Amino acid sequence: MEGAVLCAANHAPLTPITFLDRAALVYPDRPAIVASSSGLTRTWRETRDRCLRLAAALAALGVHRHHVVAVFAQNIPAMCELHFGIPMAGAVICTLNSRLDAAMASVLLRHSEAKLIFVDCALLDVAHDAIRRISQSGATPPVLVLISELLDDPSDAKLPSGRVDYEYEHLVGNAGSSPEFAVRWPADENEPIALNYTSGTTSRPKGVIYSHRGAYLNSLAAVLLNDMASTPVYLWTVPMFHCNGWCMAWGVAAQGGTNVCVRRVTAATIFDAVARHGVTHMGGAPTVLSMIVNATAEEQRPVARRVTVMTGGAPPPPKVLHRMEEQGFLVIHSYGLTETYGPATVCTWRPEWDALPAEERARIKSRQGVHHHGLEVDVKDPATMRSVPRDGKTMGEVMLRGNTVMSGYYKDGAATAEALAGGWFRSGDLAVRHEDGYVKVLDRSKDIIISGGENISTIEVEAALFSHPAVEEAAVVGRPDEYWGETPCAFVKLRPGAAAAAKAGVVEEELMAYCRARLPRYMAPRTVVVVEEGLPKTATGKVQKFELRARAKAMGTVPAAPAAKSKRSKL
């Protein structure tokens, strides 16, 4: 339009680094970071100073714009600082899953070509092993910076035995590094800020590139989704390595909040931190919610004010949502992927649902919902790219497009082109759309069971199992079946009391009968396996269904049952 100009006065690249400057200006003396176990506290003024010194130290070590700098750490205070310090040096932060073994860590470090790695003292042995593997392969290993944060249990502490190039506190406190460092702002908001590897639930982890712009937009969206007013107290129960803590590693600064860091996520540490630090918000996969609802009387502490908990990463069973509400927590349900900077949709609550019975409210909340600001969601037939009707029945693939979809997979143009083909990002999740426009995910396309031509949503079978009072964990996969092709096979962990009372053979039959009474007959598991040790999970709390599928397959084919044959015909 005539008269409109684009210049420095009205346009600057969007970047979440700006949140830090503002927090330090508005809330200089408020706590920015608290280590729950040791009580160590740093204000926003100190945090900004330390991040500037860190950026100066990285620049002095030869880190340039767009170099990848890896971080291998649990949710410790340094993690919060590194989310600002690394991008302030113009570099790209790559947070590695803290549960990686040395073999996978070395693969990802080589793939990312990280110049430098910050290592939590609790993970030093794994990092050393990974670096040894990189050296043996002939590649140049990254420079290692040790973070000697206090451990929850000081007896875990040991002196570093292998090579350590620098100490974190030395870099941050070095007289040579300066809080006057000139931040290397991105010249273009589409420059990379982070490289995040996917959880590796279905395949090898893929390296997802985030831009400054996308990170800025999704951090603010996450603040809105979490219903965060200014100065929230955020408990770190989402791993910060997972999508930069669903973008809250930057988002908390946007509201001048306090980051409460805990190394271990258990019911006891959660209740303790909530009581001691006045936590207002936290997040977590449904496994974290299960920890809370299954907490013993000794682990629980009174919750003085209502805590808002964002859940996502895996489908939350309605029963667990219902129990969280009974315990006084407010749960917000969000869905997303590493490729969408974490949260992409939210089950936005409508006031008219408040009056519904509690179980109905939980069922509504277990839906993945609608897109948040920044992108668009649809459920489409992947072959025709047509939207499915809003009938709650027709299944399609969840697809997303907009400003908070990844820039691409690092060094994998073919996979990027495939994922973004047709102008939409294909999630690989199957869903229906309800009349009100809300999306309900039924399964990952790799997990859905096809039994006698019928699609069975494992999520729905799991929800039925979770509603049984004896069940603590449940996961359903397909098991080869002589007649139906495959039938649902449930792996369950029983609650401690129920496990002690359960009789082998009887409890399995009871659970099958329970599901048959609540689900269409073909959806009820034909095999139930009680596992004592719990289900295998990724570090982000997702059940590793590929492992359970292998176990189900190893159990052999379910023989044809004449009764089943007569009850329904094969399509």
Ligand SMILES: Nc1ncnc2c1ncn2[C@@H]1O[C@H](COP(=O)(O)OP(=O)(O)OP(=O)(O)O)[C@@H](O)[C@H]1O
């Ligand atoms: N609220 C939710 N309800 C149901 N499923 C969810 C929800 N949030 C996330 N998910 C699942 O998590 C997936 C995204 O997970 P993430 O990006 O962490 O890596 P991954 O897909 O588990 O690993 P990989 O891509 O390496 O197999 C989604 O595609 C979806 O299947």
